[in-house]
Amino acid sequence: MSELPLQASSRAISDAALQAAPATKARGYWTTVGRRLSRDKVSLACALILLAILVSALIAPWLGLADPYQGSMIRRLRHIGTPGYLLGTDELGRDMLARLIYGGRLSLMVGISPVIFAFCIGTSLGLVAGYVGGWVNTAIMRAVDVFYAFPSVLLAIAISGALGAGITNSIVSLTVVFVPQIVRVAESVTTGMRSRDFVEAARASGAGPLTIMRVHILGNVLGPIFVYATSLISVSMILAAGLSFLGLGTKPPEPEWGLMLNTLRTAIYVNPWVAALPGAMIFAVSICFNLLSDGLRSAMDIRN
Amino acid sequence: MLLYLARRIVYVIPIVISVALVCFLLVHITPGDPLVAVLPADASQELAQQLRAAYGFDRPLPVQFGLWLWRALNGDLGHSIATGRPVLTEVIRAVGNTVTLALAAGVIGFTFGLLFGLVAGYFRDSWVDRLATSFAIAGVSVPHYWLGMVLVIIFSVELNWLPAVGAGPNGSGAWGWDWEHVRYLILPAVTTSVIPMGIITRTVRALTGDILSQDFVEALRAKGLRETDVFRHVVKNAAPTALAVMGLQLGYMLGGSILIETVFSWPGSGFLLNSAIFQRDLPLLQGTILVLALFFVILNLLVDIAQAAIDPRIKRG
Numbered sequence: 128m129s130e131l132p133l134q135a136s137s138r139a140i141s142d143a144a145l146q147a148a149p150a151t152k153a154r155g156y157w158t159t160v161g162r163r164l165s166r167d168k169v170s171l172a173c174a175l176i177l178l179a180i181l182v183s184a185l186i187a188p189w190l191g192l193a194d195p196y197q198g199s200m201i202r203r204l205r206h207i208g209t210p211g212y213l214l215g216t217d218e219l220g221r222d223m224l225a226r227l228i229y230g231g232r233l234s235l236m237v238g239i240s241p242v243i244f245a246f247c248i249g250t251s252l253g254l255v256a257g258y259v260g261g262w263v264n265t266a267i268m269r270a271v272d273v274f275y276a277f278p279s280v281l282l283a284i285a286i287s288g289a290l291g292a293g294i295t296n297s298i299v300s301l302t303v304v305f306v307p308q309i310v311r312v313a314e315s316v317t318t319g320m321r322s323r324d325f326v327e328a329a330r331a332s333g334a335g336p337l338t339i340m341r342v343h344i345l346g347n348v349l350g351p352i353f354v355y356a357t358s359l360i361s362v363s364m365i366l367a368a369g370l371s372f373l374g375l376g377t378k379p380p381e382p383e384w385g386l387m388l389n390t391l392r393t394a395i396y397v398n399p400w401v402a403a404l405p406g407a408m409i410f411a412v413s414i415c416f417n418l419l420s421d422g423l424r425s426a427m428d429i430r431n
Numbered sequence: 432m433l434l435y436l437a438r439r440i441v442y443v444i445p446i447v448i449s450v451a452l453v454c455f456l457l458v459h460i461t462p463g464d465p466l467v468a469v470l471p472a473d474a475s476q477e478l479a480q481q482l483r484a485a486y487g488f489d490r491p492l493p494v495q496f497g498l499w500l501w502r503a504l505n506g507d508l509g510h511s512i513a514t515g516r517p518v519l520t521e522v523i524r525a526v527g528n529t530v531t532l533a534l535a536a537g538v539i540g541f542t543f544g545l546l547f548g549l550v551a552g553y554f555r556d557s558w559v560d561r562l563a564t565s566f567a568i569a570g571v572s573v574p575h576y577w578l579g580m581v582l583v584i585i586f587s588v589e590l591n592w593l594p595a596v597g598a599g600p601n602g603s604g605a606w607g608w609d610w611e612h613v614r615y616l617i618l619p620a621v622t623t624s625v626i627p628m629g630i631i632t633r634t635v636r637a638l639t640g641d642i643l644s645q646d647f648v649e650a651l652r653a654k655g656l657r658e659t660d661v662f663r664h665v666v667k668n669a670a671p672t673a674l675a676v677m678g679l680q681l682g683y684m685l686g687g688s689i690l691i692e693t694v695f696s697w698p699g700s701g702f703l704l705n706s707a708i709f710q711r712d713l714p715l716l717q718g719t720i721l722v723l724a725l726f727f728v729i730l731n732l733l734v735d736i737a738q739a740a741i742d743p744r745i746k747r748g
Contacts, residue, residue, distance in 0.1 A: 273449040276728050277720075278686030281704075285720045288708035289457040365574045369690050372576055373705065388577060392694075399584040406577025414572035421568075 163426035170422030173415035180412060184231030193222035195229040195382045204398040215401040217387065218394050219380075223401060227408055230382040233294070234409070237376065237383070238364035241298050245305035246356040252306070253313020254348070258321055258340050268314060274307040283366050287375040297367055297376045304366070305359055312355045316348040350427055357420040361413040368409045384409050435739055443732055450728060451503065454721040455496050458713045508718035513710045518718035521703060526685075526722060528598060529692070529699030531606055532623060533684040535616050540624035541677050544631025548673075549666070551632065552639025563632055570629025579622040579694040586618060593618055596696040619695040623688065627680035634676045638669040671742040678734030682727040 164170050183190065193212075198219035205216040207223075214223040256267040274282065286300035320326065321344075329343050368385030370376040377383040379390065384405040391402035483489045487498060502509070508518035544567075551563035587595035599605075599612045606612055642648065642665050651661050689701030696702065700719055707715040 269445075272446060273453060276446050276450045276731075277453075277724050278683045278727055280683070280687030280689065281720065281723055281727075284689055284704065284708070285454075285457055285716075286460075288704070288716060289461045291461070361572055365572075368574060369576060372690065373693060374709070388580070392580065395580065395584055395588055399588050403577070403581050403584060406574055406580060409574045409577060410572065413574065414568065417568055417572045 160426045164422055167422045170419050173419045177415050180231050183228050187229050192225035192228060195221060195225040196380055204394055206398060207400055214404060217391055223404060226382040230384045230387060233377055233381060233383040234368060237294055237297055238367040239360055241301035241305055242356055242359050242363050244302045245309050249306045249309025250313045250352050253310040254317050254340055257314040257317025271307040271310050279304045287370050292375045294377055297370045301363055301366055309356060313352050316351050317344060320344050320347055354424050354427060357423060361416040364409060364413045439735055446728055450724045451500055454717050455499055458717050509714035511712055511715040513712045518715050522719050522722045525700040525703040529685055529688050532619055532697060532699060533681060535620035536623035536684055537681050539620060540627035541631060544628045545635055547632040548635025549639055552636040555640060567629040567632035570625040573625060575622055575626060576690040576694050579691055582618050582622060598698050619691055619697050623684055623691050630680060631676060635669060635673055638672055639665055642668045671738045675734050675738050678730055682730045686723045686727050
């Protein structure tokens with residue numbers, strides 16, 4: 128079958144992942160991966176940074192921060208380092224440090240949840256397409272091809288623009304963007320697994336297709352798909368904040384990094400570096416997820 | 432080759448139709464009346480009905496799609512609700528500016544991406560490799576709309592060297608390749624180039640590494656070839672994949688420029704899309720997305736064909 132060589136990169140990833148030959152023993156395998164990952168200094172640092180951002184966002188109300196919604200016209204756009212306002216204030220006089228920390232709540236939620244949803248939906252679809260094959264495969268994969276005909280930023284913005292602004296709509300549109308990508312990876316690893324001896328053996332011993340998919344295939348393909356999904360989080364963070372930046376995501380006055388960047392954009396001639404802060408948060412989270420995903424990939428790339 | 436060409440082209444037809452269907456349906460997932468932008472708030476029920484009929488919104492969906500597709504095939508994408516001008520005219524003018532931006536960004540991103548990727552792949556695990564891969568990972572991780580803002584802060588606000596917004600001294604007038612215009616292109620083009628730069632660096636680095644570890648490279652060296660000639664072989668082997676990735680990236684830049692064009696008020700297709708969304712100008716939204724997606728499909732087709740022309744292994748597959 129002639130498949131579009133559109134996504135050379137994703138196929139290369141799944142090929143490499145196939146060779147990664149996951150797991151004779153499930154627990155031993157994941158322990159090994161965890162140990163390798165924690166020995167990798169870069170991955171460890173990234174994990175700690177992400178954890179710090181996530182935890183501080185979660186416990187923000189108990190950190191003794193200023194009220195992120197409380198503005199004041201007399202203390203607008205204070206500079207970074209102003210006593211009492213460590214990171215300055217925004218265009219409405221709200222404390223930047225508090226808003227950046229509180230902003231992690233929505234930003235991380237809207238950035239990460241589409242990948243989680245897409246991971247669940249995409250893995251199921253890809254598994255079925257890869258295992259059942261035939262016309263089911265053709266139907267699913269051709270539908271996926273249609274979504275590949277749109278650049279992902281365009282697709283996300285088109286769906287969000289059509290649905291209208293809002294957090295739920297952002298999550299829906301980003302999920303639609305990522306599902307096809309995960310389906311392709313899942314289908315390709317499953318197809319590679321389908322004719323393996325142990326699957327044949329399970330089939331010969333009378334296991335039904337659902338059991339085989341759940342017990343014998345899922346465990347073996349989940350790793351590569353998971354790694355691919357983690358590599359999407361960084362894109363998702365950037366796009367989610369980008370939608371808010373355009374005015375298609377969160378609505379004011381909620382603290383959210385993309386929206387903060389948007390509203391502070393008018394202030395770049397007054398207090399440029401405060402205006403750039405929310406983007407630095409997006410950058411930090413996105414680069415940490417990327418490096419962590421790279422670390423995970425090489426940690427899982429176990430060759431005897 | 433001819434057979435391959437024919438097969439690829441035939442394969443594109445259902446994709447194009449499905450893409451048109453998605454663009455068409457986008458408008459119909461929109462909550463609220465599609466005429467909300469033109470109808471005065473106190474419009475009578477009768478007037479609303481008349482307008483609905485005039486725009487064809489009262490017919491069944493499949494009929495609407497058929498008519499829309501037929502008109503689109505004849506180059507008629509309807510009229511913008513906001514300006515009343517034909518959608519196609521508006522889109523073509525805007526796409527021209529986006530192509531200018533994407534080409535400039537492509538030249539920057541592809542040059543540095545190839546350079547960094549080859550050097551990093553060739554000198555694996557050296558300091559050059561680490562530097563290039565750091566650049567690459569920063570390039571793919573940076574929120575490019577923020578990078579645009581930071582560059583504006585540095586080069587426009589602080590240093591006052593380059594203009595912050597627009598596409599020329601007289602707003603969005605005709606583009607020209609002179610310094611007066613190119614000044615406006617530098618910041619948006621550099622900003623757009625970082626993602627393709629990062630992706631190409633990573634791809635080419637991995638490719639170079641894979642190729643260098645193959646037996647034929649060993650054989651070439653054993654044969655006594657100079658290292659520069661070995662390098663030539665590596666480049667040749669990496670070219671088809673690198674080309675495919677570059678083509679895809681060019682497509683992403685054309686279709687995904689909305690954020691950057693918003694930051695720099697660059698009068699391209701993304702800027703048009705932005706105003707179409709916020710003025711709820713549905714024909715314009717539909718038309719812009721359709722044209723951009725078709726661009727992307729055709730670009731992909733061209734890349735596949737070019738790849739097959741370079742790499743004899745693909746045609747047999």
